[in-house]
Amino acid sequence: MLTFESIAQDLVDATSSLLCGRTVNIMNQEGIIVASSDKKRIGDFHQGAADVIAKGKTVRIYKEELKDYPGSKEGINMPMTDNEKIIGVVGVYGNPDEVEDTANLLRVYVELYFKQIAHTVKQEVEEEIRGDILKLLLSGEKIELSSVSKLSSVIMLDSNLPLTCIIIKPCNKKDKVARALSFKELQSCLVSSELMLSSKDVYGVLNESFVILKTFDENEEVESWLKQTLYFIESIFDKKYSVVLSGNCDSYAKLASSYNGALEINKNNVSGVYYLNSYEGMIRYFTQSYISKESLGEDFIQNIYNVLEKELGNKAFKEALRTLEVYYKNDRSVSKSADQLFIHKNTLLYRINKVYSVLGLESENDFIREYFLRLLLAYNDKIYNMNTKG
Known part of the structure; x- marks a missing residue:
């Protein structure tokens, strides 16, 4: 698991060699050195960093001032911020007047890196929550709507019935790792093109297929959306896809049932578009599943x-x-x-x-x-x- 300390040490190891061997420290919000090119100093209290956090501004420590800064060395210490909140301190050893520009560049780099990591982690958490919602809605068991509602509020998802279940799968067989990467790219493209809305649609990978529970607006044509989506993904990824759509489901029980039916049809791995609630779709369903276990056929x-x-x-x-x-x-x-x-x-x-x-x-x-x-x-x-x- 990524932590502030592990990220900080990786940054120090990556940048210290670029600073002519100067000691580089990163301190946490308590003024403790959590990462350093001088490993012996990790865990020490740094008075200069504590002052940076207290005052919210850069602290320069000259040789003649060392007695006033226990646990510190000559150098410059700058606050690292995220949304105007101090998340830590970066310090560079040397005469403050000589290393200020270098330290400032390092501070900007470290801030950007931490922000990028935070953004990536946030995305991963959101995807995990969205995947949990998808599994809950398609479990086929009695759905705990309170759990779905709580999870949805965390990622600001406003998904409402009726929902259409869409299963997308590339027709060529790949290993699971390659297929997972393909689905990740597919998700990114559909969201960036606004063919799939993170604020309204539930989506994720389930049973080795990419699944979307989509809310179509009253004036939004399913056929039009499908035509745009297929053209878009097949032109970008240069491969054929199997796509199965259920009809509009006005209850969560029907949604789970429709998903299982669409999943059966999707097993044929043949390119094309199949509508579950059509005669052709139901023929495929009837010939590929055990009807006695499902109410969908009836x-x-x-x-x-x-x-x-x-x-x-x-x-x-x-x-x-x-x-x-x-x-x-x-x-x-x-x-x-x-x-x-x-x-x-x-x-x-x-x-x-x-x-x-x-x-x-x-x-x-x-x-x-x-x-x-x-x-x-x-x-x-x-x-x-x-x-x-x-």
């Missing part, structure tokens, strides 16, 4: 079931389901199905095409259409059985 079917019922109305909805049931039992024979239902073939085709239209299945192939409509019929049977037993 949620999707329930949603299209509700959409169809709302759009058609109760009577037309029941007619459509009955038509589909007979149609598939007759191996999609229009003539046989129409005869069995005592309707004209055109009426049967109209009902089926109306279902395709309402559910956005017109452009899908026959396999996807039948796959989901059979699931829809199975869900209807489940509802019927539940109501009958009730």
